[in-house]
Amino acid sequence: MNPDCCPLSESPFTHFNWPDHHPVGLVLDGVAIPDLGEQIYQWAGDQSVNAECLFAETRWEAVSALSPWLVWLSGPEDPVLKGFLELGPAREQGYLLVSDTDRTTCSRWIQSHLQIEMAPGCEELVRIAHPAIARTVIGGNLPRFPVRAIERLMIPDSISGQWHLVEPPAVQPGTTGDQPEKMMASPDLKSAFDAFNRRKDALQIWNSLDESVRKQLGGSELIDAYPLLRSVLDKAIINGCNSVREIMQFLFANLPRTS
Template sequence: MIEFPPLPIDLPWNLPTYLLLDGVSVPNLAKHLHKWDNPAYNLYQTTRWQDLSDISPYLIALKGANDPLLSYFREHAAQEWGYLLFSNANVQTLWDHWRHLLTVKHPSDVEVMPRIADPAVMHQLFGLAEQASSARWFGPFAHVCLPDGVETTWWQHKRPDPAIAEPETYRLSDQELTALGEVEFRNFVSGLSEHLQTYFPDFMTTFTEPERRRYAQKVADDAYQQGFASEQEITLYANVFGYLAGQPVTEHPDILQLLTLSTPDAPLKRVERAAELAESRAADRQGSLL
């Protein structure tokens, strides 16, 4: 497991401190919270999503820097379960703020549910609000601290002071949509890294743990540059290199042609064929070792 750094030393512990945890990222979150006596507030309670309370985000009051729940959260920081928030406002105000943001408007005017307890998502949104000197997303919170399991670091954002008032109705901006798209691709790359470790474990053991994620990122970037844009196409592209297990693709001209030369065939068809050929070469290689 990658060792995560300690929390930043300059956090404002003089303010009341909270955790916002993601019920999607932490299975059986409510059950886990019973181990501690911290006040915990289910954001889906009494809303139209109350039947989905098992995946609800929870706002949890902490008892300062030495809270056992905080220690448990820090131990699992790389898993990005949620993040720290600091505010002098009363709990009802904080609860109301997040419940107001359970849904926001897409530019196309449809209602969407942002992952408000996801550190990767909110790092982007808080950062854009800071740049705009806006209280957008911060609401009554003065300071937030979010773990980043990819960069193995903590990000901090401060509510601008003075700040442009928080909007009454939230509509995602083009900048925010672009940032959320980047988060989606980031998460896909993390999943691709896990996929490669699952299906090509011998090959992936040639990389250190930090190198594996970087390798998956490079493969995804290369695939995109070659015109393979969908998640399925990029995964098949990665499979080619998993099957080749470090062999240069230049040693397989037929596979190289499928990956690099545009043909009348659709990209998906080309990369599927390339993966089939690479799998066949891997089987032949394995057979010759028996």
């Protein structure tokens, strides 16, 4: 279930009590936020911060400039959370999680899902810190783990302008080893990644459109125009458009006519 929680202009903790006995983490996207490690410590100011670069001490350490970071928050007034809430939710630069285990186990669980085996011996990085990926990959497509590391996600959605509460499905019974299973490609996951890429292209196109074109698509607000925008994008792909430029050309050739 992914019910609307509250507008992105508000903290989700204005609607949900801070959990007393579960760690709360902020997962931040190093692809979306330049110099993310430095930014985190700027937000923290003179207060101590518990932050982890998730590519550190992994095979991906060489590209740590793009690494997701996990910040364990001290409470709803945490300065890093406040810094993120000023701009991050609307730009989909990260999301919140409530852990169902201790911090170390949760961190290792996320690190074990930084990559996916697309074919035997061929692994690719997953942009696990992007809210739209987390919503599908964690929230909807990975129900069978020895350890249920995450109890709840709070996901910002720039299309609806809302926070969404995402509770992963219950795990199947199993052993509780130190590391969850390796993440393998599956039809569901491939569909989730394809949907993410189409959504990313749609948002990129939306951000480049002027007000008159947006109104032709249904309104100046993304939530109103998005259904038609996605419909046109899907038709463009069916018609062989393989790049954002080709999709935009198709869009302008097929805009609804105004009277």
